[in-house]
Amino acid sequence: MSTPHYHHLQQYFSDLITSQQLVSGSKLPSEREIGEQFKFTRVTIRQALKNLEAEGLIYRQNRRGWFVSPAAVIYHPASHLSFNLYVTEQGFSPSTEKLAQQIEPANERIAQLMNIPVGNPVLYLHRRRYIDQRPVLIEKMYINQNLLPGIEEEDLTESLSQILKRKYQQEYRDMDLSFKSTSLPAHAANDLGIAAGQPGLQIERINYTSAKQVLEVDYEFWRHDAVTINIAIRD
Amino acid sequence: MSTPHYHHLQQYFSDLITSQQLVSGSKLPSEREIGEQFKFTRVTIRQALKNLEAEGLIYRQNRRGWFVSPAAVIYHPASHLSFNLYVTEQGFSPSTEKLAQQIEPANERIAQLMNIPVGNPVLYLHRRRYIDQRPVLIEKMYINQNLLPGIEEEDLTESLSQILKRKYQQEYRDMDLSFKSTSLPAHAANDLGIAAGQPGLQIERINYTSAKQVLEVDYEFWRHDAVTINIAIRD
DNA sequence: TAGTGGTCTAGACCACGAA
DNA sequence: TCGTGGTCTAGACCACTAG
Structure with a gap:
């Protein structure tokens, strides 16, 4: 397990955001949808999303979903x-x-x-x-x-x-x-x-x-x- | 599920630390030991520990374990x-x-x-x-x-x-x-x-x-x- | 080598939000 | 009512640390 799975996911979304293919305020797919697409369980997906949240790239609002963070x-x-x-x-x-x-x-x-x-x-x-x-x-x-x-x-x-x-x-x-x-x-x-x-x-x-x-x-x-x-x- | 399980755990360790029964630098029991004691799985234990880490009360070093944080x-x-x-x-x-x-x-x-x-x-x-x-x-x-x-x-x-x-x-x-x-x-x-x-x-x-x-x-x-x-x- | 945290699977049910 | 994230179980194997 040289680089963990969540790291690739993180990189994937990080790239989408920095290249503005996902713009400030837009909603990410649901955790289950991401899971289907990448064949990971929700635990792994959530690890990636939480890391992106810690970086300040995305945030979540209650049970509505994950969104791209605006600039600080x-x-x-x-x-x-x-x-x-x-x-x-x-x-x-x-x-x-x-x-x-x-x-x-x-x-x-x-x-x-x-x-x-x-x-x-x-x-x-x-x-x-x-x-x-x-x-x-x-x-x-x-x-x-x-x-x-x-x-x-x-x-x-x-x-x-x-x-x-x-x-x-x-x-x-x-x-x-x-x-x-x-x-x-x-x-x-x-x-x-x-x-x-x-x-x-x-x-x-x-x-x-x-x-x-x-x-x-x-x-x-x-x-x-x-x-x-x-x-x-x-x- | 009014208050989640990890919340009780968090409170438990938080109290131990603020009351100085666990002092700065001392090591917490391993995740598996905590799990046995409280009958939770590691996922739940880790949720509690990560929250305590975010609060600044504990920290982890590599794969050595969890420790009580010194004062800032x-x-x-x-x-x-x-x-x-x-x-x-x-x-x-x-x-x-x-x-x-x-x-x-x-x-x-x-x-x-x-x-x-x-x-x-x-x-x-x-x-x-x-x-x-x-x-x-x-x-x-x-x-x-x-x-x-x-x-x-x-x-x-x-x-x-x-x-x-x-x-x-x-x-x-x-x-x-x-x-x-x-x-x-x-x-x-x-x-x-x-x-x-x-x-x-x-x-x-x-x-x-x-x-x-x-x-x-x-x-x-x-x-x-x-x-x-x-x-x-x-x- | 034994024990630790790090990662991950494959499910499940719950609470809240939106429609 | 349905979809979302929030919580949780019961396992498993890996990578690193300490003795």
Whole structure:
């Protein structure tokens, strides 16, 4: 068994995709159909498909089938561009859906960061963001409402940075970022409509005001194939 | 089938690890042993183990077995600390192995970045880096030898930033970073002694001199469970 | 040489999505 | 209702590692 069977399959689909014979968003044949064509069992087929998924070439949506992944969007946190803006600039079509919004007591980490007592109210916002109709990102944010009174009355599917600018004359400035490549937690995988345990990218982002106060703490859960992160460090 | 069997297994080992009954580096029972104990087939066992691997809790090395992953090291690129330094500071033990070193003609991308003709010689350096004896990172670097004459005579398992400082009175300054969560390419997986197709983190790093010349272009391939990246953005 | 994970077969039933 | 992927059984042989 010099090269395993799934490797040939992988190569076959990989070639179809890179040569654009299978284009972004198109559906692959079903696992059983592929099995008939190549005379392999589903176990072998699935091994190949999962490897292609790990490479970021294809993805699956629930029980609907396997699809060719669109190109990854480039996220450039230091540019302070909003999701809507940078996705649009790169030729994709963004959208945002609000899944939950509520006032919550701050947990220990949030309280410490925002320098408020544990249990004090913060605004919790839970959103799902799409690129070209594909859900790619779950966002859970904790917003310091002391600094942004009345923000809960705004349309929170909008870009937060725009609301900040318009209503509060504030802008994103300093931030602390933390990235980890790991599988998506069950809640995020669920919200994205994918099986638990898929690889993903987790980001914690802490946004500060110009006065170094914590404006907002953001947890992002990305499909791993949907994003590349670019950062320029200039001392 | 409300909750699948592998989920219980996953939970079982996850609990053992977080409660430290299984500590970092220790070996799990073999797949067949686990199967006997829980009366599942290997397919189910492996599903659970692969999910735990995706979470970063365990890893496998060749055909030796499954092991509990050590804590991830925190990589803080903007700090300009060397690998040896930040790994040591976090209580781990780093080491470096040189896999290859040679003068190579620059490819298009490298030539363009370094502002030299395609085909001009650059120094190629290929290293494997370990944390606590575990290979975690493959590094492929292209070094601008015009800016660093004689660098090929140095001991290139050493920290490059130290060589820069000592021999050339240079320091790392500006850099461009690009991160992508994707599976490790075959060559990198091979060098790390793991099966191809494992999730990983790929980094491209371009290091500039204070005069904005490209000193070095670096491709890093990390085990996904070995690292967390932290960056502070200060305008 | 014995034991490990890596690959693979040939089935089966289930849960969800689309029509 | 039918087709899809999701889960699972009960085996088998191979390739590599360790002793």
